Amino acid sequence: MNKVKGVIIPAKTGIRKTIIDFLEKAMEKGVFDAVIIPMKLPAGDSFAYVLVEDKYLLKNAIPLPPTMFVQGAKAISSVTRLGEGKMKIAAIMRPCEIRAAIELAKLGQINLENMTLISIDCPGVLPTSDFLSNPEKNMKLFDDAAKNLDDKIMRPVCQICDKSSMVSGDIHIGTLGAKKDTVFIISNSKKGEDIADKLGISLKDNIDSWQDKVKSISEEKQKKRKKAHKDLKVKVGGLDNLVEAFSHCINCHNCMRVCPVCFCRLCYFDSDKVKHRSDDYLQKAEVKGGMRFLPDTALFQMGRMMHMSLSCVSCGACEDACSMSIPVAQIFSMIADETQGLFDYISGRSLDEPIPLIAYKEEELEEMEDAND
Amino acid sequence: MERKIGVYICECGPNIAEKIDIDKVIDALLPIEDVTVVEKFKLLCSAEGKKYLEEQIKKQDLTHLVIAACSPTEHEKTFMEVCENSDLNPYLFQLANIREQCAWITEDKDEATKKAIRLVKAAIGRVRYHSSLEKKEIESNPDVLVIGGGIAGIEASLQLASSDRKVYLVEKNSSLGGLVTNFEKTFLGMKSASDVINRKINDINTNENIKIFTNSEVEEAIGFFGNFEVKIKRTDNENGSVEFDVGAIVLATGSTLFNPDKTPRYGYGKLDNVLTSLEFEKMNLSGKITLKNGKAPKSVAIIHCVGRDEKGYCSEICCMYSLKFARYLVDKIPNIKVTNFYSDLCIPGKTYQKFYDETKGNNVEFIRSFDVEIIKKDNQLNIRYKDENKVKKSLFADMVVLSPAIEPAIDASKVAEITGISQGEEGFFAEEHEKINPISTSTEGIYIVGCAQGPKNISDSVVQSQAAAGKILSSLVPGRKIEPEVKTSQISESFCIGCKTCISVCSYGAITFDEAKKISVVNEVICRGCGNCVAACPSGAASLKHSKFNQIYQEILEAVK
């Protein structure tokens, strides 16, 4: 793990303006050629990640938007899918989005060579439908909630997120535990240190107050998380409960499409392999008495879980997108904790850690071997 | 084209006929639309049976063949040949095992018959989705690259050259011979080592089939069995690289000794007159065994198993060469006292016990000891140890010789990376199979011999070199084409998303990454059709010929209907 170093910078103009200042300066000095940052779009009440080359446009940027229309990692994945470009880009995103980006980098979907990942302490994010019910009011509610560290209105998975300040990118902006009108700039990698260097920033300040605050919030959340998962396991554990939990699923595949870690060009569950001859459907109906259409919804859920669980970052994008209001993120996130736990793996923690799916070790999961011994 | 599937059921004597109601099976299969004919026959693998099948294929104009009989390991090859002889592609055939997997294990005839019907229907369901597959043939280069010019590399080169193969022998040092050039004698028979090695070096230098590159290293070795492209460069700052093609590569990079600096309790590097075995060999070869002060030692302690705990394996030859050292000393220095400190005596060869019995004597003592430590006491070397009963003891000696563990050569990892073969946990090159294939590696055409594969003595290194020569001479024949695996993996260009999961699970290095298209590509000549990539691919872009999703799915569907 990298050594984390930080500096305290003044933030008299507010966190948002301070961050934008920082980025503008960096662009001026040529440290970055472009920045990917959320902005409020001129049309309607939506936000989107915008690749900004003209630094003056940064004035309108909102580093911590109240909703996550597009998961950040998904947004930046198209930029470097076919290899790095010549531009040096900085991406500002929430920790879970950064983590997803790192997972995608391990899978060859994002090239981080000329990309700097900047994260920020995250207060959570509103479910999109909630936000859209009254955008103006909810924007204010979100800002207040963020200031007061109150997560009641955030996504269910945000409410039990213990990694809301996890640092796995290059630079992190620490708002927690900072004295009034200051903010921490924390470097987590050589890239981060080089950038600080180029900007004339010396990373020698004591960041204990940030680390302590982060630790206490994380521990509290962990307790909530454990309990929530325990309760959820009872609710959806076992075949019958599981089938019931996904009984509303209509195979729209929205969850898969918005998931940053589901990166396949053609999902297995959209391919020929799940399209059968009518005789085969008839036979199945014969055997069981009847057959539900659209078929294989539970299969899709379990299959997707199996494919991406080790990389799941519990961002909650899937639940937001579910057209049938199934608590997908809560269920998948609970399972992800367990599968990743089997390998002592945390998705997106470090670029150097290979995903257990593709790392072969001779001695692992020995408790699964020799079931008959 | 209309499908015409022919199904033939073998009675196999009482084996199948008595346990399964074959007529019932035939009745169950006849109604299937694309099944043209269902017949039974006494013994399909017999000469008459094969003739009958060949006639039937032609007469019935069959497009696919299903046979219900014994296990594929018995006769799949036989019936595939029958197909070839009748101009039916041998992969448009499926063998249903109703003997080992049905008749032989099911008591009740009714149950066995029902199961047999399912098994044959499953085979029919599968064969519908079979595609014709063609055998491939590629040219091969019969020449060989040998990396390492020690005794193993020299032996392999000579053996291959005597069969008129062209051999390229690459040695990183300036002269050939490796470690053996440092020995005065070999412990098997106390024969002159220089006789052995010099004779071989002379043979190699005068052999026209062997091209020697000293002061050289292999920079690149890309390709596959029968077709490796090799690039060699000089290690002594001279310019120029050489390129050539070979069909096989032998890795004979040898070994080095564990550095006793890592085990400070032996005082190596700090105390005078504490030597490693190699340093002692060199001293002995130079003619005079002396202490730092120029005088001959009156007592020598030889410490076995140095670094054994750290490395985690027994290096096999040290007990024997320690005995050899005792002999050197006793023969050359009158009245010398030699003490061997060992933990377990490892002397497995048939003449080794005799050698030990004849070496042990008045002046040569063997002490089973633990926790050995060397310190300086009263200006002398003092060996402190615990004996068999855990009692602390000590002994003075003028000189201490350490027998360190044998490790792979320093650049073994580099060579492994260049040739793409794996190393075991201990760093030695990994053989294909510990018991029955210790010379081959998982890359076909690359062989490992001598101490590069694991610690061993000269005789066993020589045997392995000759074995590698045997493998190469029998499988890489001049003029003979190589037939790579037919049932290989394929990766769909449009569905591959370039996550490289397949590359990390391929044990044969058969998949490469196309940087331009950002997709993985299978080299069908190296691919062995194991299917790992197909199982691992998250997007289903990889599929295995002759084990396609539909083939297996339909087989299962019919089996469980």
Place this chain on the structure above:
Amino acid sequence: MKGKNQNTDVLVIGAGIAGIEASLMLSKADRKVHLVEKTSYTGGNTIKFEEVFSNMECSTCMVAPRQQELLQDKNINLLTLTDVKEIKGSSGDFTVKIIKKARYVDMNNCIGCNACFEPCPVSLKNEFEEGLSDRKAIYVPCAGALPNVPMIDTDNCLRFKDKKCTACQEACMFEAIDYDQKDEKIELNVGAILVATGYNLFDSKKLNNYCYGKIDDVYTSMEFERLYASNGPTEGNIVLKNGKAPKSVAIIHCVGRDEKGYCSSVCCMYSLKFNHYLKSKIPEVKISEFYTDLCIPGKSHQKFYEKMKETKVNMIRASDIKVVKKDKDIAVEYRNEAGKKSMNSVDMVILAPAVEPKDDASKLAKALGINLDEYGFFKEENTDVSSVISSKTGIFIAGCAQGAKNIQDSVSQASAVVGKILSMSN
């Protein structure tokens, strides 16, 4: 050894793991191989083991694909129940006289259905099973033996003792049983010969201090292998003579080592393997290994030893070992490392006897005109030149016929012989 008109065919004597390896490799090089095997089956001693060290792979699964390949190989002429009587000639041009004993079962017609066993009225001790179970006069040595064709033991078959019995022939549906088969005298012409006749275990009856053959539940390692084998006399159940599972087992190394004068190199490793055997069937069993020096060279063997130590086996360095019956148990008396007299009480003893050459090694050596060394193994010419060359040019030796060794080294030697043969004649 270059020259024209050299015969390129090869005679391989012994179809154990070394002989099989050499034959398959020679066939790949398009050489015609006459593989002569004294018994009725291929695989030698290796197929008697259930698992092999150090990866505990199933031994029969390891060898079976090779045996199958062997049986279907068109270049290999497998002659079972065959002995080599004499040879004449020299390298490149040997004339070999062999006697192919009659099997009395037609190898083409027989399909291995085993229907002929049941009706046979004669029951005898099965040698393959080390006498731990019975066989008939018409038999295959074990389930899965290859070639899967029975033979008739004429020393015990009633018909061959002038009694009218045709029980097996009547049961056969394929007309495979032929009482009129005769032993065949065959002459072969070959250019090179490989002796890969394997080994036997030292007869522990010769040593009084182990009470082998005198008291129950003292087994040799080979007998124990058959007890653990899933196709063996107890289907893999490790039981004492009284049918119960043992509670404590003593494994005694170096049996016969002093008498033979050499270390047999494989016994320490397989004795450790036996730990795994015992613990996997009887998790609570107490095991003590009595050894003198632990001989475990090889890059993966010490790791195996460490793993076995975790099963809490009691490793006892001992001397002056004596096995005696003591009431219901067996007492293993010994002198421990400190020299003190000690005793362990067990219910089963497994002996690891020395590895010796086969009984007829000297007869074969005489027939071939090659030398034996002082231990009775075939003598190699010069270990620095190659340990696989015998005292006669053109005749090679590999495997345990040359000296006690494990499977890996036997296979390497067999491959080395092929290397030498293929570079012999052009």
